[in-house]
Amino acid sequence: MEALWIILCGSLIAISCGLLGSFLVLRKMAMVGDAISHAVLPGIVLAYLFSGSRGSIPMLIGAAALGVLTTIIIELFYKKAKLQIDASIGITFTWLFAIGIILISLFAGQVDLDQDCVLYGEIAYVPLDLLYWGDLNLGPRTLWVASAMLLLILLIVIRGYKGLFLTTFNQEYASALGISVGFWHYLLMSSVSLTTVISFESVGAILVVAFLIVPPATAYLLSNQLKHMLWLTVLFAVLSSIGGYFLAVLINGSIAGAMATVSGVLFCLVWGYTIIQKKKMMIEY
Amino acid sequence: MNSTLEFLSFSDPNVRFVVIGTMILGATAAMVGTFSFLRKRALVGDAIAHSILPGVCLSFLISGEKDPLWLILGAIISGWVSLLMIDGISRTTKLKNDTAIGIVLSVFFGAGILLMTMIQHSGNAAQAGLDKFLFGKAASLTQDDIMVFSGIGIALIVIVLALYKEFKLVSFNPDYAKVIGLPVKFLEFLLATITILAVAVGIQAVGVVLMAALLITPASGARYWTDRLGKMIIIASLFGAVSGFIGSYISYIAPSMPTGPWVVMALSVLAIGSIWFAPKRGVFSKLKLSWQNRDKILTENILKLFYHLGEDEGDFEKPRSFKQLLTSERFKELELTKGLKMLKKNNLLRKKGETWFITRSGFKEASRIVRLHRLWELYLNQRLKLEPDHVHNDAEAIEHIITPEIESLLEKELDRPTIDPHRSKIPYPTE
Structure with a gap:
């Protein structure tokens, strides 16, 4: 049963991240996603500090707002100060991450967060934190949170498909049609930060990035259409979660780390496949 | 400690x-x-x-x-x-x-x-x-x-x-x-x-x-x-x-x-x-520079206005009221107040009662700007063959930037002309 809960939670988180990450990859913003996932740390620490618990919704939103603020700071450096984009991203997220670690050390007694958890989360503890309705066991709390998050993201991706699609592939055309490029940009950014914050305790700050980027990138190699890419992303996300769980059990290591590793292995397989295909085509030609 | x-x-x-x-x-x-x-x-x-x-x-x-x-x-x-x-x-x-x-x-x-x-x-x-x-x-x-x-x-x-x-x-x-x-x-x-x-x-x-x-x-x-x-x-x-x-x-x-x-x-x-x-390259230093440029353009435009009004009426020294200055050009009220204050501080304009008039050094500066403007218009017209009605906007921007070196080059290139493409007189400093 425990295995099932963990795989299910891992898959739900991986699917949510993958769907959003597809748009990040297509918009050439993969590293912005990386930066957001690091930069929400101080927000999460402050949220723990003020609410004393993990579940409070206003605090989650507050922490996610910090992710959006990150993108604004990056743009400020890039556009106002004319600092090159890679350096703008690098300075911003390391600075905010450092603040986060300092806050953790400062309030070590009050905040139930340790540094290792920040890096790779504790998905193995998911089955231990159960939700009850009276006496009725409803299953792990994380499962409910992750499902709600996935529903929200599905809603955004399905209802906003046209807006996301057009602003991703052709911004000029989108704004000519009267679609607000800024609105979809910030909707995507705030969804990414919210997802990062929610996934945080399960998989940590850095492995979220693996879920955000690797399955979509793998899917992108195999598809020329956004819809195909999104379905393939879901497939690779689920495969990484299942494979990762069993790999972790096999060698007795971190489950989240193993999931990232498996997603990387899948990427390499697909990468190799595309190279062989290309060679074949060259020979036939 | x-x-x-x-x-x-x-x-x-x-x-x-x-x-x-x-x-x-x-x-x-x-x-x-x-x-x-x-x-x-x-x-x-x-x-x-x-x-x-x-x-x-x-x-x-x-x-x-x-x-x-x-x-x-x-x-x-x-x-x-x-x-x-x-x-x-x-x-x-x-x-x-x-x-x-x-x-x-x-x-x-x-x-x-x-x-x-x-x-x-x-x-x-x-x-x-x-x-x-x-x-x-x-x-x-x-x-x-x-x-x-x-x-x-x-x-x-x-x-x-x-x-x-x-x-x-x-x-x-x-x-x-x-x-x-x-x-x-x-x-x-x-x-x-x-x-x-x-x-x-x-x-x-x-x-x-x-x-x-x-x-x-x-x-x-x-x-x-x-x-x-x-x-x-x-x-x-x-x-x-x-x-x-x-x-x-x-x-x-x-x-x-x-x-x-x-x-x-x-x-x-x-x-x-x-x-x-950081000095020079920092965001604030750059902002400060652009503010300085904006002030320079503003004050030069006000001086130019004094010149134009004087030229139209044949009397450069006539005092002008704030209202007249405000209505003759597209200044905003706040902008104009600020510009006049700066010009007064630099002794280019003087205030008497409620009216303003131009000082000797102010007039010299005003005719310098008008000269640059008209030289540039003439240059565009003669050398680049632009129609006279196409040259004004370009000159409006460049008059604030031209250095004395470029000025003397223009003068030489055009043979120290006296009339611009709109048949206005190009003013030169009197020896």
Whole structure:
């Protein structure tokens, strides 16, 4: 049963991240996603500090707002100060991450967060934190949170498909049609930060990035259409979660780390496949 | 206060190791990072830092001990593999470079975490402390660590000094470097290797995530102080060393505070401060310059208005009311008030009761601007064959910029003309 809960939670988180990450990859913003996932740390620490618990919704939103603020700071450096984009991203997220670690050390007694958890989360503890309705066991709390998050993201991706699609592939055309490029940009950014914050305790700050980027990138190699890419992303996300769980059990290591590793292995397989295909085509030609 | 004195006296050997160690690390990482920054590879440094973890774990698994040299060797190998992967992915697939960096960074790090937790769970006693690679252990540096750091630090400095010119060329203009026969591939390999070395060493002080800051942040800040590579490297290294000092000081007086994040905090404050406040290149200096330009254009336009009004009525010295000035041109009320005040301060206009009139030096300045305007119109008309009704807007912008040198060139080129394309007189200073 425990295995099932963990795989299910891992898959739900991986699917949510993958769907959003597809748009990040297509918009050439993969590293912005990386930066957001690091930069929400101080927000999460402050949220723990003020609410004393993990579940409070206003605090989650507050922490996610910090992710959006990150993108604004990056743009400020890039556009106002004319600092090159890679350096703008690098300075911003390391600075905010450092603040986060300092806050953790400062309030070590009050905040139930340790540094290792920040890096790779504790998905193995998911089955231990159960939700009850009276006496009725409803299953792990994380499962409910992750499902709600996935529903929200599905809603955004399905209802906003046209807006996301057009602003991703052709911004000029989108704004000519009267679609607000800024609105979809910030909707995507705030969804990414919210997802990062929610996934945080399960998989940590850095492995979220693996879920955000690797399955979509793998899917992108195999598809020329956004819809195909999104379905393939879901497939690779689920495969990484299942494979990762069993790999972790096999060698007795971190489950989240193993999931990232498996997603990387899948990427390499697909990468190799595309190279062989290309060679074949060259020979036939 | 006592603890500050204790810290500064360096009487405690541990303090000495920590301070010297973090300063060396900060300075060498900043020096190497300057090249990464200039080659727009700031985030590659981040990827290397994350990718080193599996190499360290594997070399521990193979050698079975925590010998720093073995671990660094493992780090270099996996750093190299990660670079090759990033390069390979962006070369052979349609994925963009930043996606390639993201993939390699997160997957290598995930694999590193997997190996590290596996080693921890295996109960091998020698593994204790391996996780210091994650967050650094600046506060517990030992003499052995310092020896390794300084050895590598000196090696890096020697390499950079010896190949300074070559590295400079490869960073700024790799195509030219290739043309003049430099071994560009080899130099890039060398640059990558010294970056990996600096990361492998620095990671032990500040950890995986913050290592990128040690490379990029000092260079980004230094960029706002100078345009010269040599100076930039020196300033960046200074930032690195000073931040190393501040970080170790803070964790000395407040032992619960981690050194690495405070080093990064100090670096960020220095860099962000430079980006906003550095003279000439900082954001505020640039803003100030653009404000000054705006004021210059405003006051020159007001003077020009006085000239035009005087020219129309044949009386340059006639006093003008605020209302007349406001309605004759497209000034805003606040703008005009501000401009008049500045002109009065510079003694170009004088106020009498509620009316304004132009002083002698003000008139001289006004006719200079009108002269530039009309010379330029004539130039466009005669030499570029633009119609007379197309030249005004262009002249309106350029009249504020033309220097006395260009003015005399224009005058010579056009044979000191007296009439502009609109048949207005071009005013010259009376001898």
